[in-house]
Amino acid sequence: MECCGPGYASPAEAMKAPRENLLYTIAIYTGTGIQKPDYLCTIDADPESQTYSKVISRLEMPGIGDELHHMGWNACSSCHSDSSKTRKYLIVPGVRSSNLHIIDCASDPRNPTLFKVIDGADIKPKTNLSAPHTVHCLGSDIIISMLGDAKGNAPGGYLHINEAFEIVGRWENSMGDIKFGYDFWYQPRHNVMVSSEWAAPNTFMPGFDLEEVGHLKYGREIHFWDFEKKIPIQTMYLGEDGLVPLEVRFHHNPDSSHVFVGAALSANIIHCWKDSNGEWQWEKIIDVENEPHPEWPIPIPGVISVILLSMDDKYLYFCNWLHGDIRQYDISDPHNPKLTGQVFMGGLLNKAPEVNGVKVTGGPQMIQLSLDGKRLFVTTSLFSTWDNQFYPEIRTNGGCMLMVKCNTENGGMEIDKDFVVDFGKEPNGPSRCHETRYPGGDCTSDIWL
């Protein structure tokens, strides 16, 4: 089918797209002591360019204290058949401020500009929601998981905005018995959305108190939704195997029911699928062992802060933010993953304190994979208050970005020696880098209808 809407006809077509030459990466000053706005960096990723591996432009947000975190496009491959749509705007929320920044990345891709701000102070009274997290487009409209009500209590809900970036209201018809929100992903051919659980904003924003996990202030369930009816219909209680389930990644193949969730504190990967009777099942497929540390009274959990699937659904990648490793698993058989690659950068186990001449403060955290699956860009900051607890030196050292070369034939990973962006050397002082997106879409941005 020929058409000219955004994105690609299929995951296989997406893999043939031109290589990404620019990266859009969030950098924050919130919580650092530097009284400057958070900003969106444009990074040159064209190896033939004079400014390769450098920040080439910076777009500051209008105010301070947003804590930019995740972001998403106004349109993706879910609108590929609609030639009136273009992938032009990044929606960049501030977790703390609840402001949504609409950024024009298409008029001049090397110098994005601020198009509009949806003020958190407007969102709260209209929807009783705060703390925006994941952004997905649904055909022409956009929904955003909001982790709290207007006062920062759980469970929050889903903000619906239209293509003119106006607040429509709440997307969901019911939150059911859901206790917390965080990430979500939908798979329309199975009429399903899966959502995960972090904690109430008032719990996670000030930092992490381990004791609050035992007091059930953090999530341990995932939820299956009737996507068309916009109501949760089934909850999986993961218990100790699924403490703090964060990122949700369906197979890109829209016919597949396989979905993976990273349980951060348990450091497990949870796999769910629809069985031959049409029932959803779950199992733990990867369990990262806690690691001893000479100065710690208890072994260190991995803390799986992110997971990601390659566009061909062959490889699962995740980071252990506290251990400091990125892993690659072959999930050709989703029930039996095979570890095929592992690299270290930073982390608390001291296995790679310096990479490419830069002291790595923090651990591998947000990752983004090229559409062809060969280049994985990695940043080191998790969340300002949590950074300050686990990696206090990040305040003076800042974060950094590295690139990992991934072998897509036989598996394997290797840190690229020529690419490093040291956010410790930013013009306004050390900042911290978080999520990355590519102008043409990436492995966590696009969903097929």
Add this chain to the structure above:
Amino acid sequence: MVIETKKITISNRSNISYQVDRRKPLLDSLREQGVDLPYGCKYGGCITCAGKLISGEINQKAQVALNNRQINDGYIVLCVARPLSDITLEIGVESHNKLYRNPFLDPLETHELKADIATPLETK
């Protein structure tokens, strides 16, 4: 109408002082007078704007971010805290030395948790 003011002294800014409306949050009052302060949520749910109370009394009933250890260490959330007396404060991240702790290396006692889940200290 007479606005009742309190004197706010900032000990880590050369003891500079300001008169502020006692009914307004300290973050708003101080920013209006030109003090450059960090902040995030502006409703008492995150600790981005935290400062440390050196002396005096404040009301921060609306805050939901601090645990009891942080409160006992003097931390106040400026976006909701209002002065009940003249006070002396430390501001900015320089005052945050005890605000952040590694939760695995330095666990909280049950009475040091947030107010809604803390167990009261046993009285003798």
